[in-house]
Amino acid sequence: MSLFRYTRAGREPDSPRPPHSPLLWIGLIALIAGAVVLAFAWLAGWIGRDRVTAQTFTDTIEATGAKHAGFRRAHSKGVCVSGSFQGTPDGAALSSARVFRQQQVPVLGRLSIGGGDPHGADASARVRSMALQLVTDDGQEWRTAMNSFPFFAVPTTEAFLEQTRAGIPDPATGKPDPAKQAAIAAKYPSARAFGAWAKSAPWSTSWANTDYNGVNSFRFIAADGTEQAVRWSMLPQAAFEAMSPEQRAQASVDYLADEFAQRLAQGPVRWDMWITLAEPGDAINDPSIPWPDTRRRVKAGTLSLTAMQPQANGACNNVNFDPLILPSGIAGTDDPILAARSAVYSESFNRRERETASGAAPAGGARR
Numbered sequence: 001m002s003l004f005r006y007t008r009a010g011r012e013p014d015s016p017r018p019p020h021s022p023l024l025w026i027g028l029i030a031l032i033a034g035a036v037v038l039a040f041a042w043l044a045g046w047i048g049r050d051r052v053t054a055q056t057f058t059d060t061i062e063a064t065g066a067k068h069a070g071f072r073r074a075h076s077k078g079v080c081v082s083g084s085f086q087g088t089p090d091g092a093a094l095s096s097a098r099v100f101r102q103q104q105v106p107v108l109g110r111l112s113i114g115g116g117d118p119h120g121a122d123a124s125a126r127v128r129s130m131a132l133q134l135v136t137d138d139g140q141e142w143r144t145a146m147n148s149f150p151f152f153a154v155p156t157t158e159a160f161l162e163q164t165r166a167g168i169p170d171p172a173t174g175k176p177d178p179a180k181q182a183a184i185a186a187k188y189p190s191a192r193a194f195g196a197w198a199k200s201a202p203w204s205t206s207w208a209n210t211d212y213n214g215v216n217s218f219r220f221i222a223a224d225g226t227e228q229a230v231r232w233s234m235l236p237q238a239a240f241e242a243m244s245p246e247q248r249a250q251a252s253v254d255y256l257a258d259e260f261a262q263r264l265a266q267g268p269v270r271w272d273m274w275i276t277l278a279e280p281g282d283a284i285n286d287p288s289i290p291w292p293d294t295r296r297r298v299k300a301g302t303l304s305l306t307a308m309q310p311q312a313n314g315a316c317n318n319v320n321f322d323p324l325i326l327p328s329g330i331a332g333t334d335d336p337i338l339a340a341r342s343a344v345y346s347e348s349f350n351r352r353e354r355e356t357a358s359g360a361a362p363a364g365g366a367r368r
Contacts, residue, residue, distance in 0.1 A: 061164060065116045069360040083304045086105075087101060096221060106135060108133045110130075110316040123255045129145065154188050204240060220330060221328075277298065279295060
């Protein structure tokens with residue numbers, strides 16, 4: 001109830017009220033202060049052990065392997081790349097984002113491999129990734145992080161944390177507990193499907209001939225306000241070549257980076273961006289469910305990469321490729337995995353920035 005009442009002359013105090021006891025006010029202040037402290041602790045992940053927070057998630061990722069100060073917690077090994085993006089009229093019809101209308105948009109990106117070892121062997125990584133930052137002439141940014149797998153392994157943030165915890169090595173063996181991993185596969189059909197993909201899908205011989213999928217759903221907003229749920233992929237113009245087990249066994253530690261440098265020496269390496277349009281009934285907020293192959297697809301642009309740098313001194317090293325940094329004309333969905341990725345990327349970025357600032361990170365970083 002307001003302490004004031006309105007009259008034609010304006011506001012005036014209500015009739016005097018009996019004074020409250022000082023103890024009552026002290027108790028109220030203490031209650032509010034306590035609530036603020038509890039809320040802060042809850043958000044920080046200090047209480048509520050089973051809560052999924054960015055801190056908890058990043059801690060769990062770090063526990064799956066050796067910690068490497070100053071490096072990304074996932075996809076730790078990679079190279080910086082740069083080039084440009086040229087949109088198409090079809091892309092511009094779906095989204096009002098300037099990126100599809102500007103003649104050429106400069107691109108800063110990163111090609112990487114899965115895993116948390118910045119010194120791991122390129123050819124031994126099952127998952128390969130592409131992250132991009134596009135900045136248009138009006139100052140808007142679009143950041144996207146894509147992977148070579150066609151769908152996500154689990155449907156929810158809680159399941160994602162369960163899966164990550166199952167990958168923590170057992171102190172007795174130094175390897176993840178097979179029983180825990182089997183339990184995840186038994187609990188989540190999508191995890192079984194992902195395992196089948198990982199075992200059966202052929203490995204590409206290059207970053208350049210790999211498909212990269214956004215996996216999560218987003219919303220394209222047209223100039224007239226029309227919205228369309230979409231997923232996107234970067235499909236290579238280079239012909240696919242399968243990598244044999246013998247090639248993987250004989251490949252050098254920096255095989256993918258060395259091979260990509262050789263390609264760039266011959267000219268730009270290109271991918272076409274294809275947008276898949278959702279139809280009623282498609283899973284918008286569950287990245288573990290692929291959309292049918294019959295869905296309409298639109299070519300929205302072409303990515304051309306022309307240069308590569310080691311990540312240690314490359315411009316991409318200090319970029320957080322948060323998938324929810326989006327320009328006007330593109331918006332996120334309620335996909336919980338998308339929100340989790342954004343939060344964990346931020347937490348990982350902040351940790352490695354602190355490590356670098358404190359001198360905990362190695363001088364000069366890794367070769368790649």
